[in-house]
Amino acid sequence: MADTKVTVAPVANPAALGLVAFGLTTVLLSLINAGVLPPGGEPVVIPLALAFGGLMQIFAGAFEFRLGNTFGMTAFLSYGAFWWWFALLLLLAGNHWIDISAAGPTVGVALLLWGVLTLYLWISTFRLPKVLFLIFLTLWVTFGLLGIGAIQHHPGLSHLGGWLGLVCGSLALYASFGIITNETFGRTVVPLGAKPFLS
Template sequence: MAIFCGGLAQLLAGMWEFPRGNTFAGAAFTSYGAFWLSYATVQLPFTGVRAAYTDTEEFAAAIGIYLITWCLVTFWFFIAALRKSVAFIALFGFLTVTFLVLAIGDFYLAVNVTKAGGILGVITAFIAYYIGLSELLAAEDMAVIRLPLGVFPKRVA
């Protein structure tokens, strides 16, 4: 799932958004596609990444640093989303907090904190699914319903 749905599919979606002039979506999809590809690579036993660490605490700390890095990247997307829509603000806000909580769970080897991060991740996924469904319906001429994203009006200079 991480390699193909999370990684490859998002990477391709990002590449398809750039020619359409949708830089935000292109950068976001490409970035998170790369995240999932790299995260899966770290976790796969045959890559030897996990085996390179002497103990589980050291590996967990390394994953914590990795997740903090993605927390920062996501926060930058959150800043960029502040002028897009309420839905994108919610998405990148929840995703930022998700990465932060998961990182804390890894740093402290706190299973309950990691579970809380997982719950936040599920909430984030539902927000992303809502946005995706909204975009799919908006692209259809005969869509029965439209789902609002809370888009901010563009400023006219």
């Protein structure tokens, strides 16, 4: 019986899509939070958060599930849902379909809880490329600053969270750029810190 040769087709890396969707949307919102763009620009983020930041990360998370990547699945599906939550909150409250006037610190606490999720995901990045370690490090601190700023009505903390979010989003864009470029060229062109902190 002759040997049968099985050819396995290469699989695209969904992290490239998930990271650019997260990064681009995060950069735009962070520019508003940092005070670089006006607060009135928030409605511009809504369709971007739904169509790109949210939906494309959900697609990326579903593809990570097919690849058996628990970390990628959890991260992309969670942050995809975050952008849908954020956009729906603005839409529903802005159109008076829900009343959050008496919500008090609830939005700030919600941001802190997103920070808790990000903190425990960050622990796993000690075994992943260093660029992911930096993305999740800056993200959980960003959520912390934005959450405390919202609870205490402290615009300085919110602005600081915006600036750190800008760093986080830029790192995610860089990571997506690196994944795509390196896979296209078939070699490391853009360094991503592939060697993890813990092996």
